[in-house]
Amino acid sequence: MTPPADKIYTACVLIIGNEILSGRTQDENLAYIAKGLAQAGVVLKEARVIPDIEATIVAQVNELRARYDYVFTTGGIGPTHDDITSECVAKAFGVKWTLHPDAHKIFLSLYKPEDLNEARLRMAHTPEGASLIANPVSRAPGFQMGNVYVMAGIPRVMQAMFDSVKPTLKGGPPVLSRTVGCDLPEGTIAKHLGAIQLRYADIDIGSYPFYRRGSFGTSLVLRGREAQRLETAAQDVAAMVRELGGSPSFE
């Protein structure tokens, strides 16, 4: 069945790793995936960060893959005892976790037989029926199982994996954005900005205050799928800033 032309494709990012929840590691993957999904016309509806606990991973994967068109996981696919994402995805899908022949070949080419120990061979296992996601950085692959894309946690590796997946995603038109800088504080423009938002239901207008060189200002970010409409809305926002005595800037 062909999906309707105006179908909205949705996604969730599932960040798996105690190191993010302990504050040891600052996640960088979400922002990267978010930008890529906007380009692919896929709406990122939610992100979650969860620990390396089997029951949690299995339950969340099943909840999220039913709810969204795409689920992207990061983290937990290395060789150590805390890397359990791959097995958990197999459990979530109710399939065996088995040696993937193509992944096995990759590891056979990477290691001498005596170095290809049990821990490293774990990384050549996937849920049965998964297809591999190439890892041009350190070779150990990720995989796709149904609508779930399982990727590494290390940003450089994750980015390479996501970049190879991105062109294969079905999405709507890319989400475009336009930013109008404003040297007035949020409280001054709020009412008028709200009125503009009401006139442009198809454009998402975000307001982000900042404090620079001793004064408050606001970045106004407009996001939408039609370039001309976005431009018109941005010009309306700029005109509103001027009317209130400010100087808008296009960033």
Added chain:
Amino acid sequence: MTPPADKIYTACVLIIGNEILSGRTQDENLAYIAKGLAQAGVVLKEARVIPDIEATIVAQVNELRARYDYVFTTGGIGPTHDDITSECVAKAFGVKWTLHPDAHKIFLSLYKPEDLNEARLRMAHTPEGASLIANPVSRAPGFQMGNVYVMAGIPRVMQAMFDSVKPTLKGGPPVLSRTVGCDLPEGTIAKHLGAIQLRYADIDIGSYPFYRRGSFGTSLVLRGREAQRLETAAQDVAAMVRELGGSPSFE
């Protein structure tokens, strides 16, 4: 009723804002809250990032406040149309959203009457029964409603709010951590590290690979609540690294 001495206090962070899900803004608040909760002996079980959509915020606040001892939200408490967290928390609790007398006083002291417009007055509203969380940076307060702590999204403001809340949280003993640096790749140590983890069920051992100056290494992070036990486990990890031909370092 007094909670049992070994009660584990749990928390969730709920990051509210389209700007995080669009990739425009890199979240910094999660890592800050995570570190503070570890110091307070509260276990951060999950974090979620959701958009500025009323139905989503209300549903998630209600799901999470029932599941965890504490919920910390960030974002969405400014004066513009996309700042809807406060009203949504009132809806989640099924209470009125009203002008908070103490917050009103703060805004009366901040603005001349002609500048205290409707948008700014919105920021003086809270769910009925909420208590304020002070904002020493830009004054507009956050609030606590039941076990839900509603804080700003701007990191400097959020940090000040969280710092004032942290001493009031009930928690267990602080979670301590110890990091052993290792100049061997994960695949070499995985089996032996897993065996150590099995011997220390009360210590959470994480393994984080890195690539520096042309070779692979691993940071081994041990987390637990008993200092002596943690030290013993860290020494076991270091001894394991030495046995495998590496040079452990304590970071």
